[in-house]
Amino acid sequence: MPRPPLNGLIDDLYYLEGAPPYARLTLPPAPTALLVVNLGAPFRIRGGTDAEPAEYADGCVISMPTRAFEFGYPPGTRSVGAHVKPWGLAPFLPVPAAELCDRPVTLEQIWGRAAVAGLRDRLATADGPHEMLTLFEEELRRRLRETAGLGLVSRTGGVIAAAGGAVAIGDLSAAAGVSGTQLAKRFKELVGVTPKRLARAHRFTATVFAIDPAGPIDWSGLAGGAGYFDQAHFGHEFRAFTGLTPTRYVEVRRRFLREHPGHVLNGWPLPSD
Numbered sequence: 138m139p140r141p142p143l144n145g146l147i148d149d150l151y152y153l154e155g156a157p158p159y160a161r162l163t164l165p166p167a168p169t170a171l172l173v174v175n176l177g178a179p180f181r182i183r184g185g186t187d188a189e190p191a192e193y194a195d196g197c198v199i200s201m202p203t204r205a206f207e208f209g210y211p212p213g214t215r216s217v218g219a220h221v222k223p224w225g226l227a228p229f230l231p232v233p234a235a236e237l238c239d240r241p242v243t244l245e246q247i248w249g250r251a252a253v254a255g256l257r258d259r260l261a262t263a264d265g266p267h268e269m270l271t272l273f274e275e276e277l278r279r280r281l282r283e284t285a286g287l288g289l290v291s292r293t294g295g296v297i298a299a300a301g302g303a304v305a306i307g308d309l310s311a312a313a314g315v316s317g318t319q320l321a322k323r324f325k326e327l328v329g330v331t332p333k334r335l336a337r338a339h340r341f342t343a344t345v346f347a348i349d350p351a352g353p354i355d356w357s358g359l360a361g362g363a364g365y366f367d368q369a370h371f372g373h374e375f376r377a378f379t380g381l382t383p384t385r386y387v388e389v390r391r392r393f394l395r396e397h398p399g400h401v402l403n404g405w406p407l408p409s410d
Contacts, residue, residue, distance in 0.1 A: 139219075139274050142281065145291060146225030150273060152217055152266040157210040158397045161409035165345075165379045166202040168298065168338040170226045173197050173218040174244060174253075174273065176261050181209035182241045195253050196244035200226055200237040200329040201338070205380050207409050217260055217273050223335055224290045227327040228281050234329035248280070286323040289313055293320065293332060302340030303364055306332050340364065341378050344371075346404070350390035356383060379407075 139147050148169065154177075174196040181190040182197060184206045196216070199206070201223045227234055230247060244253045256276055263269040293309050309332060310320045321331045328335060344363040348354060360371035375383045389407045397403060 139277070143274065143277055146222055146228065147277070148220045148222060150217070150219050150270050152269055154213075154215045154266075156212060157214055158393070158400050158402060159210075159408040160212075161207055161209045162402070162406040163205050163207050163380075163409045164202075164406050165205045166338060167342045167405065168201060168223050168335055170201050170221040170223060171197070171199040171218065172221055172226065172229070172244075173216050174257060174260060175216045176257060177213060177215035178211035180211060180214065183207040183209075184239055184241045191241075193241070193243055195257065197241050198226065198230075198237065198244060198247050199241045200234045201335070202239055203330060203334065203338075204239055205378070206239075206241065208406075217269050219273075219277070222291070222294070223328045223330075224287065224294055224324075227287060227290075228284045229277070233326045235325045238329040284327065286327060289315070289320070290323050290327045293324075294328070294335060297332065297336050297339055300339075301343040302336040302338070304336055306336065337374075338378075341374055345386075348387065348390075350387050350394060354387065381407075 138144055139150055173193075175193060179192045179194040181192050182199075183190040184199075184202075184204075190207065190209055196218075224234075226237075230237070248256075256272075259272055260269050263272055293313055296309060296312075297304055306320075307317060310317045313320060315323075321333075324330065324332050324335065330338075340363060344359060344365075347359065347363075356371070357368050360368045363371070365371040365374065372383055375381065375386060379386055381389065386407075390403075393400070393403050393408060396408075
């Protein structure tokens, strides 16, 4: 967990090195954003709206997605990154988050080539992962800027997260003292999606994380407990978020468990190969 004030924007900082479990991994959309500084061979990303993957040598920035995207990893990967709260990228972006929705961009496009090259050099020559993460955190702190509406969005986003997405958006805007239109506008600027879409992502993610792929699954009970109208509605959400039916999703999760038991990435990324 980073220190204040970054802890209100970022869930965690991480260092990743080694061979990935699969050459390609699909990440279903979740209520989180991603900022990665790549220190190894280029990786490839196929975003939600892209037919073909694009190569990312320096790193990438992904605002909160609405569709699954695919990571193609080199045989040996090495990177430093941040799992960012849905609104947490806003103070680091030169454009509204909505412009990046389902459009992963390189880190150079956000911070500039010279700045990113300098950061990568410092990280690559650091004395171990702990120093690398310290340098990365310092860089993020240095780049923080004042962002209009951030308090409103973070407070409201926190309420949505705490409720697992099971909230009435009208009640949120009333509690915040703004109109629904004003709230949606701020969310689009700073998160990239509306409060309603963020709530959908939280509800779906919480429901999927409640699935134990190693055991029997009561799909009807799971859908009803999560507040979906019926199992058909739940199945539609599953396909919209993952591109898979619920049963196919569990098959893929079970493959991961079988082939890589106890792997740190098991739980959300799915094998694409």
